[in-house]
Amino acid sequence: MIIQTDVKGDALLARLSGELDLAVADYLRNTLDKELDDNITIKNIIINLSEVSYIDSSGLGVLLGRYRKISRGGGKIFIVGATAGVRKILEISGLLNIMKECPDEMFALDLTV
Secondary structure, three states: OEEEEEEEOOEEEEEEEEEEOHHHHHHHHHHHHHHHHHOOOOOEEEEEEEEEEEEOHHHHHHHHHHHHHHHOOOOOEEEEOOOHHHHHHHHHHOHHHHOEEEOOHHHHHHHOO
């Protein structure tokens, strides 16, 4: 898994690549939490999944945990670019009911303002 992060205004943009499974769940959780802890101005998270080929329940758990953490302060998580297979898993899990799906990063950034 490759994780690229960038802070844009009050949003943490995380671009993920590879498989999001048990083998990398802790790495993703720690990376996102470090960014949130290091920058208290972050209110929202944009997660670009366009390069993620697979997600399992541990990956879903990381996303849900960050949602719970960010939503306490009124923030939201935006999902961008999920492939058909990944999107189906997000939909079945119910995460797309609590996270906003956006067509691209710029659209999501506009919603964070």
